[in-house]
Amino acid sequence: xxxxxxxxxxxxxxxxxxxxxxxxxxxxxxxxxxxxxxxxxxxxxxxxxxxxxxxxxxxxxxxxxxxxxxxxxxxxxxxxxxxxxxxxxxxxxxxxxxxxxxxxxxxxxxxxxxxxxxxxxxxxxxxxxxxxxxxxxxxxxxxxxxxxxxxxxxxxxxxxxxxxxxxxxxxxxxxxxxxxxxxxxxxxxxxxxxxxxxxxxxxxxxxxxxxxxxxxxxxxxxxxxxxxxxxxxxxxxxxxxxxxxxxxxxxxxxxxxxxxxxxxxxxxxxxxxxxxxxxxxxxxxxxxxx
Amino acid sequence: xxxxxxxxxxxxxxxxxxxxxxxxxxxxxxxxxxxxxxxxxxxxxxxxxxxxxxxxxxxxxxxxxxxxxxxxxxxxxxxxxxxxxxxxxxxxxxxxxxxxxxxxxxxxxxxxxxxxxxxxxxxxxxxxxxxxxxxxxxxxxxxxxxxxxxxxxxxxxxxxxxxxxxxxxxxxxxxxxxxxxxxxxxxxxxxxxxxxxxxxxxxxxxxxxxxxxxxxxxxxxxxxxxxxxxxxxxxxxxxxxxxxxxxxxxxxxxxxxxxxxxxxxxxxxxxxxxxxxxxxxxxxxxxxxxxxxxxxxxxxxxxxxxxxxxxxxxxxxxxxxxxxxxxxxxxxxxxxxxxxxxxxxxxxxxxxxxxxxxxxxxxxxxxxxxxxxxxxxxxxxxxxxxxxxxxxxxxxxxxxxxxxxxx
Numbered sequence: 001x002x003x004x005x006x007x008x009x010x011x012x013x014x015x016x017x018x019x020x021x022x023x024x025x026x027x028x029x030x031x032x033x034x035x036x037x038x039x040x041x042x043x044x045x046x047x048x049x050x051x052x053x054x055x056x057x058x059x060x061x062x063x064x065x066x067x068x069x070x071x072x073x074x075x076x077x078x079x080x081x082x083x084x085x086x087x088x089x090x091x092x093x094x095x096x097x098x099x100x101x102x103x104x105x106x107x108x109x110x111x112x113x114x115x116x117x118x119x120x121x122x123x124x125x126x127x128x129x130x131x132x133x134x135x136x137x138x139x140x141x142x143x144x145x146x147x148x149x150x151x152x153x154x155x156x157x158x159x160x161x162x163x164x165x166x167x168x169x170x171x172x173x174x175x176x177x178x179x180x181x182x183x184x185x186x187x188x189x190x191x192x193x194x195x196x197x198x199x200x201x202x203x204x205x206x207x208x209x210x211x212x213x214x215x216x217x218x219x220x221x222x223x224x225x226x227x228x229x230x231x232x233x234x235x236x237x238x239x240x241x242x243x244x245x246x247x248x249x250x251x252x253x254x255x256x257x258x259x260x261x262x263x264x265x266x267x268x269x270x271x272x273x274x275x276x277x278x279x280x281x282x283x284x285x286x287x288x289x290x
Numbered sequence: 291x292x293x294x295x296x297x298x299x300x301x302x303x304x305x306x307x308x309x310x311x312x313x314x315x316x317x318x319x320x321x322x323x324x325x326x327x328x329x330x331x332x333x334x335x336x337x338x339x340x341x342x343x344x345x346x347x348x349x350x351x352x353x354x355x356x357x358x359x360x361x362x363x364x365x366x367x368x369x370x371x372x373x374x375x376x377x378x379x380x381x382x383x384x385x386x387x388x389x390x391x392x393x394x395x396x397x398x399x400x401x402x403x404x405x406x407x408x409x410x411x412x413x414x415x416x417x418x419x420x421x422x423x424x425x426x427x428x429x430x431x432x433x434x435x436x437x438x439x440x441x442x443x444x445x446x447x448x449x450x451x452x453x454x455x456x457x458x459x460x461x462x463x464x465x466x467x468x469x470x471x472x473x474x475x476x477x478x479x480x481x482x483x484x485x486x487x488x489x490x491x492x493x494x495x496x497x498x499x500x501x502x503x504x505x506x507x508x509x510x511x512x513x514x515x516x517x518x519x520x521x522x523x524x525x526x527x528x529x530x531x532x533x534x535x536x537x538x539x540x541x542x543x544x545x546x547x548x549x550x551x552x553x554x555x556x557x558x559x560x561x562x563x564x565x566x567x568x569x570x571x572x573x574x575x576x577x578x579x580x581x582x583x584x585x586x587x588x589x590x591x592x593x594x595x596x597x598x599x600x601x602x603x604x605x606x607x608x609x610x611x612x613x614x615x616x617x618x619x620x621x622x623x624x625x626x627x628x629x630x631x632x633x634x635x636x637x638x639x640x641x642x643x644x645x646x647x648x649x650x651x652x653x654x655x656x657x658x659x660x661x662x663x664x665x666x667x668x669x670x671x672x673x674x675x676x677x678x679x680x681x682x683x684x685x686x687x688x689x690x691x692x693x694x695x696x697x
Contacts, residue, residue: 002520002521002524003524006520006521006523006524009520010516010517010520013516013517013520017514118337118338119337119338119339119380119381120337120338120339120341121339121511121537123537125572129544130544130545130547130548131548132548132549139548139549139550141516141548213513213514214513214514215511215513215537217511255516255517258517259517259520259521262506262507262508263480263506263507263508263509263512263515263517263518264480264507264508264509266517
């Protein structure tokens with residue numbers, strides 16, 4: 001056993017990382033909730049966003065936090081176009097096809113990144129990455145704290161957009177009843193693309209928040225997507241508060257199992273939970289329907 | 291099948307026939323033209339996780355080949371030049387093996403390199419199928435030379451020698467300082483290199499009165515070492531011994547600095563970063579006073595200073611892989627010289643009986659037993675005021691150890 005403040009710090013580390021996991025899961029859960037598809041390109045899109053942050057920081061000298069709004073807009077546009085002009089038309093209305101199209105996009109993206117950047121692992125090397133905030137006996141990493149706060153703000157914003165705006169209402173309407181929504185005059189194809197765009201924008205924000213403490217190589221997205229899937233299943237498919245709670249929980253589980261079982265076995269806790277949730281509560285903690 | 295064989299045979303026949311005719315027709319001997327070059331495979335991982343080390347290795351090998359050719363090539367073969375056939379092992383064993391196959395098809399006389407243990411294990415075996423002489427540059431896993439492969443020679447020390455020397459050096463340094471260090475935490479990467487090393491140290495260190503508080507493993511690549519650092523803070527060991535590759539060591543040192551974990555010393559064993567100039571230059575504070583028992587050039591050999599200047603003048607960085615690969619290529623050229631042939635069997639024989647002493651490492655003349663160079667040994671280095679110094683043994687040192695770093 002470890003002393004209380006060591007355990008406490010591990011829990012805190014987990015919460016901070018978990019908020020970013022939640023942000024990544026948010027895009028996945030939103031797309032699932034509205035389009036009813038699992039977006040297999042999620043990981044590859046995250047990797048693309050992380051490379052964008054790295055390129056902007058390393059070659060253009062743009063701070064990763066300053067980049068957030070710009071990259072979010074760019075990725076919104078990218079996501080919108082991807083759904084509107086590639087995934088939507090290629091699927092011909094069949095969900096099975098959408099699955100394959102997103103899988104195809106992920107393969108294309110990953111290999112394009114591999115061709116451009118090769119398989120080297122890269123990271124931002126700024127002194128800020130290791131700055132800490134002292135709170136009593138705890139030393140809290142500043143970039144992670146910022147990541148935590150920003151992830152919460154984005155989640156709140158997204159929730160407000162869905163709850164209060166017309167577009168939000170339209171998105172919820174399409175999620176509930178596609179045919180009904182189109183009958184009252186909602187452009188379903190447009191709403192699909194908007195949702196996919198929002199999903200990509202959350203990835204862009206997550207990438208900006210992750211890069212100071214993380215590294216990127218063309219296959220890095222896979223690690224996050226597995227975690228994000230677990231978060232989505234745990235929180236309930238399509239649930240925003242579920243994604244947040246699930247993300248924070250998974251972060252803590254990963255951190256504690258890393259502390260007690262060792263770094264090599266750290267991820268075991270996550271997948272154990274994944275299996276347990278599927279066995280005993282397949283709708284997830286916040287899921288309304290199966 | 292039979293048709294295929296016939297076609298192949300006819301083609302081979304035609305090809306070799308053409309070569310034979312061309313050889314007879316070419317009046318090279320009459321005109322005194324250059325003898326055919328000796329092709330040498332240089333295999334390094336220059337992309338992927340350990341790309342930086344592969345690049346160092348390539349630099350060393352290229353410089354050695356340039357120097358040998360400039361000095362008149364292989365004299366016993368009429369001044370034949372060495373031609374480099376480069377292969378990128380892409381930081382994984384499968385790619386390494388593919389490159390060995392390609393080098394074989396291009397007709398190399400021998401291969402030098404490999405760097406990482408898993409790559410070397412696979413590539414030496416692939417080369418053994420063709421009786422292709424193979425000089426391992428770094429690959430510290432002792433399995434590499436314990437499989438009885440006749441073609442495989444390792445110029446540098448392996449796990450066994452490194453750990454033994456590292457422990458001996460640590461015991462001497464600790465004793466000289468009045469035994470301030472008693473408890474140890476081991477941090478190792480969970481692959482072949484780190485795990486093997488940790489296992490040996492777990493067996494050996496307690497025999498010398500050290501107490502191992504905990505052994506922690508971490509995958510390569512690791513993205514976060516907060517948990518390991520937290521455990522270190524909780525354990526508060528006198529010594530931390532990390533056996534990890536570059537990125538993880540840098541991450542560990544910086545996270546320890548961030549979390550204010552300050553052991554009496556960090557004594558790395560065959561570490562990827564602790565004796566790497568890039569680490570020292572980019573994060574001087576985190577790197578200061580870190581010790582490492584590792585491959586390093588002989589600082590008292592003036593040839594190293596010249597080579598280092600040439601490397602830096604070319605805008606490249608200096609690391610132990612540079613003089614090590616320079617020496618490995620020199621060793622091979624010496625063997626080809628004495629074999630007076632590019633024949634693989636003869637080169638293997640010449641390597642086995644080699645007593646090469648013109649290398650740049652702190653080893654003495656080579657003497658191979660079962661493929662391992664017996665004189666090879668690591669030295670203890672320490673980062674002192676932003677410079678990597680050899681602090682032990684005294685015969686090669688250019689500074690005294692600062693130990694313990696803090697009481």
